[in-house]
Amino acid sequence: MKNNFINRIIKILFLVLYMFMLLMSTGCAGLLPSLEQTTKSPWRSFEEAKKSFDKIESQRTTKEELKKLGFDPFEVPNVELITYLELIERFMPNQSIRMEDLDEGVRSCLQARDVCQGYEIGPQMIDSKRYGNVFLDLFNFRRKTITTGWHFTALIVLKDGLVVHKVWGGSPNVSKFEDKRNPLGPLQDISKALPQIKLF
Numbered sequence: 001m002k003n004n005f006i007n008r009i010i011k012i013l014f015l016v017l018y019m020f021m022l023l024m025s026t027g028c029a030g031l032l033p034s035l036e037q038t039t040k041s042p043w044r045s046f047e048e049a050k051k052s053f054d055k056i057e058s059q060r061t062t063k064e065e066l067k068k069l070g071f072d073p074f075e076v077p078n079v080e081l082i083t084y085l086e087l088i089e090r091f092m093p094n095q096s097i098r099m100e101d102l103d104e105g106v107r108s109c110l111q112a113r114d115v116c117q118g119y120e121i122g123p124q125m126i127d128s129k130r131y132g133n134v135f136l137d138l139f140n141f142r143r144k145t146i147t148t149g150w151h152f153t154a155l156i157v158l159k160d161g162l163v164v165h166k167v168w169g170g171s172p173n174v175s176k177f178e179d180k181r182n183p184l185g186p187l188q189d190i191s192k193a194l195p196q197i198k199l200f
Helices: 002-026 046-054 063-069 084-091 104-115 134-138 185-196
Strands: 034-038 079-083 116-121 124-131 142-159 162-181
Touching: 046 142, 046 162, 063 142, 079 084, 084 104, 084 116, 104 116, 104 142, 104 162
Parallel strands: none
Antiparallel strands: 034 124, 079 116, 116 142, 124 142, 142 162
């Protein structure tokens, strides 16, 4: 156990030395990682998705008209088809919610069973980047992350091919900051395991 611990320390020290040499040889630009998460959809922004959603009218918009607006699980990526059983779970997650408590359109749809279905969408564009001191970040002493973007969610309920209910949500302006500090840097994870290691 003692030898394993020493070997692990040596490997980390070599890794630190290697990273330091890499930092000195390549400079700071582009060394910090970034992550972009995009759900493919016809909409390039929250506003575009909301604008299309606003054109949907309960008791008037048909399945064919939804297709023209970009809401089609068979042709448009990431539009999920929801069965009436799944809709029951969404609208009646517990026994405290009764059928008579639901919107009239939802209630009539669930009672129709097999001709009741839903479309669910969740387009998003999230960009996460680390910033700050490159040396402190690469050696895990301090990592600062900024996350920006947007995400839109919507649920459309259809009864026999006709929209009877719709609801939307999401965040038009995602902006999050994270500042994580590790006083021991690359040795932080090892320090957590120290109480479990018997050196003598």
